[in-house]
Amino acid sequence: MSRHWVDITAVGFFIIEWLAYALTLEHSAYGRDSLSARMNRYREVWVRRLLDRETRMVDMQIMASLQNGTAFFASTSLFALGGALALLHATNDAITILSKLPIDLSTSPAMWELKCVGLVLICVYAFFKFAWAYRLFNYVAILFGGMPPASQADTPSAEAHVIRTSRVFESAGRHFNRGQRAFFFALGYLGWFVSPWVLFVTTAAVVIVTWRRQFASSAWAAMAPEAVDGDTAMKKRGHWSRR
Numbered sequence: 001m002s003r004h005w006v007d008i009t010a011v012g013f014f015i016i017e018w019l020a021y022a023l024t025l026e027h028s029a030y031g032r033d034s035l036s037a038r039m040n041r042y043r044e045v046w047v048r049r050l051l052d053r054e055t056r057m058v059d060m061q062i063m064a065s066l067q068n069g070t071a072f073f074a075s076t077s078l079f080a081l082g083g084a085l086a087l088l089h090a091t092n093d094a095i096t097i098l099s100k101l102p103i104d105l106s107t108s109p110a111m112w113e114l115k116c117v118g119l120v121l122i123c124v125y126a127f128f129k130f131a132w133a134y135r136l137f138n139y140v141a142i143l144f145g146g147m148p149p150a151s152q153a154d155t156p157s158a159e160a161h162v163i164r165t166s167r168v169f170e171s172a173g174r175h176f177n178r179g180q181r182a183f184f185f186a187l188g189y190l191g192w193f194v195s196p197w198v199l200f201v202t203t204a205a206v207v208i209v210t211w212r213r214q215f216a217s218s219a220w221a222a223m224a225p226e227a228v229d230g231d232t233a234m235k236k237r238g239h240w241s242r243r
Contacts, residue, residue, distance in 0.1 A: 004111075005007055006196040006197070007111070007192070007196045009119070009196070010192065010197070010200055010203075011196075011199070012191070013199075013200060013203060014185070014188065014189060014192075014199060014203045016021050017203050017204070017207050018181075018185050020191035021181075021188055021207055021210065021211070022178070022181065024172070025214060032214070034214040034215060034220070035214045035215070035217065035219055035220040035223060036173070036174075036177055036212065036214065037221040038224075038225065039173070039223065040170045040173065041130060041225070042120040042223075043166055043169045043173065044162070044166040044169075045051065045060075047162050047165050047166050047169065048162055049236035050144065050147060051147055051148065051150065051153050051158060051161075051162055052150050053150060054149065054150050055145065056147070056165055059074075059144060060141065060145075061100050063137065063140060063144060064071045066136045066137055067138065067141070069171070070133050070134040070137055071129055071134055073126075073130045073179060073180070073183075074117060074130035074131050074134055074179075075174075077123055077126040077130055077179070077183075078127060079125060080123045080126070080183075080186070081120060081124060084119040084120045084123050085116075085120060085160055086088040086114045087119070088113060088116035088117065088120065090106060091109050091113055091116075092109070093113070094112060095112060115193055116190055118189065118192075119186065119189060119190075120213055122185065122186045122189060123186065124139060125182050126179045126186070127179075129175050129178045129182060130175075130176065130179040131214035132175050133172050133173075133175040133176040133179060135177060136168060136171055136172035137172045139168050139172075140165060140168050142174055143161070143164065143165040144165070145166060146161070147161060147165070147214075148161060152172075181210065182214055184206050184209075184210055185203075185206055187202070187206060188202040188203045188205065188206035189203075190202065191203070196213035
């Protein structure tokens with residue numbers, strides 16, 4: 001056990017960073033200003049404007065594209081799961097190949113299988129998140145179809161339907177984001193196949209990249225809640241383009 005303390009610490013660091021990032025993004029005041037949170041506001045805007053339209057074919061086409069994208073990621077997670085299971089099945093072949101490399105990446109069969117099992121679990125988690133997000137997007141499409149006509153936009157039942165649809169819509173986006181986050185951290189997890197020290201670096205890199213996209217990207221700046229006039233927007237455009 002003592003000779004594997006670096007591996008244990010690296011995996012613990014990986015798990016803690018994933019949980020800390022997810023909890024900060026979804027359950028903290030700081031996370032309420034993330035790119036995902038800003039987009040959630042526009043989900044409700046979309047639903048409210050949908051209520052005012054009699055013709056909603058374009059909205060349903062956009063929803064279909066969201067469903068197709070989610071289905072693609074769900075299928076991709078299954079392919080990734082198959083690859084992880086193949087690595088688990090080819091333990092002896094993998095160890096033989098690693099032993100012939102010019103750098104020392106040798107590992108025991110038990111450790112290799114443990115690493116593969118961890119990758120399998122991440123892929124399974126991602127699949128369940130994408131599959132549930134796809135189902136929720138289906139529910140949103142049904143709620144879109146059940147939207148009251150524009151003539152009833154000012155009624156309490158229409159307002160309740162808007163709130164209900166917006167909440168399901170936000171939940172679908174949240175689970176989709178969790179599936180994508182699992183993909184990102186799976187890339188960081190691959191560093192463990194090289195070395196536990198590499199896992200430290202790749203985990204930190206994933207956290208930095210994903211944090212930057214949520215809180216310091218050009219998309220985050222463009223979705224700022226405050227309105228800007230044309231001159232201010234022109235001045236900031238160069239600043240955004242550098243990110």
